[in-house]
Amino acid sequence: KAGVTQTPRYLIKTRGQQVTLSCSPISGHRSVSWYQQTPGQGLQFLFEYFSETQRNKGNFPGRFSGRQFSNSRSEMNVSTLELGDSALYLCASSFTSTGELFFGEGSRLTVL
Amino acid sequence: KQEVTQIPAALSVPEGENLVLNCSFTDSAIYNLQWFRQDPGKGLTSLLLIQSSQREQTSGRLNASLDKSSGRSTLYIAASQPGDSATYLCAVSSDYYGGSQGNLIFGKGTKLSVKP
Numbered sequence: 001k002a003g004v005t006q007t008p009r010y011l012i013k014t015r016g017q018q019v020t021l022s023c024s025p026i027s028g029h030r031s032v033s034w035y036q037q038t039p040g041q042g043l044q045f046l047f048e049y050f051s052e053t054q055r056n057k058g059n060f061p062g063r064f065s066g067r068q069f070s071n072s073r074s075e076m077n078v079s080t081l082e083l084g085d086s087a088l089y090l091c092a093s094s095f096t097s098t099g100e101l102f103f104g105e106g107s108r109l110t111v112l
Numbered sequence: 113k114q115e116v117t118q119i120p121a122a123l124s125v126p127e128g129e130n131l132v133l134n135c136s137f138t139d140s141a142i143y144n145l146q147w148f149r150q151d152p153g154k155g156l157t158s159l160l161l162i163q164s165s166q167r168e169q170t171s172g173r174l175n176a177s178l179d180k181s182s183g184r185s186t187l188y189i190a191a192s193q194p195g196d197s198a199t200y201l202c203a204v205s206s207d208y209y210g211g212s213q214g215n216l217i218f219g220k221g222t223k224l225s226v227k228p
């Protein structure tokens with residue numbers, strides 16, 4: 001059974017640009033969450049989607065947005081990139097809302 | 113506001129030693145607690161999930177315990193091996209956001225090094 005797949009794995013952008021990251025959950029999982037990991041702040045929750053609806057959002061500015069499609073695949077978008085957005089962005093999926101989370105390998109974003 | 117603390121931040125042990133990693137959280141109103149492993153530059157691998165009604169979970173050489181009333185969890189690793197070297201993260205699922213389980217609050221992790 002395939003795990004959580006994130007693309008792209010690595011990307012470099014410049015300040016002011018925007019970026020879209022993609023996440024394909026484990027087959028059958030309907031909940032998808034996104035996290036940002038930085039050396040200073042650790043892992044921080046961005047948002048969670050379940051059946052195409054955003055159920056929860058972390059404390060991030062409106063430049064960070066996401067969506068989920070009918071096949072449970074999810075994308076997150078960051079507009080007007082800042083240097084501080086450089087991080088590992090991790091996606092996680094779970095079968096039920098009380099279940100175990102399974103993480104992808106992450107998308108490492110570098111903003112120059 | 114829920115806060116999760118992991119002590120120590122780093123730990124180095126010789127191969128074969130049994131060890132305990134600690135995790136504490138400030139609010140006992142949790143749904144579950146999960147332990148993860150992260151290798152450098154990689155994503156997180158789920159190790160054990162303990163529901164709030166449970167006291168412990170075991171998987172192979174790993175045993176995790178949960179004491180909600182005291183806000184503590186421990187991860188016990190038996191007979192450590194060099195392949196266990198990684199960062200271990202503890203995360204709790206809180207009900208602050210309407211019971212959504214996808215919102216995990218993470219500790220900063222314990223970086224474990226097992227020397228051959």
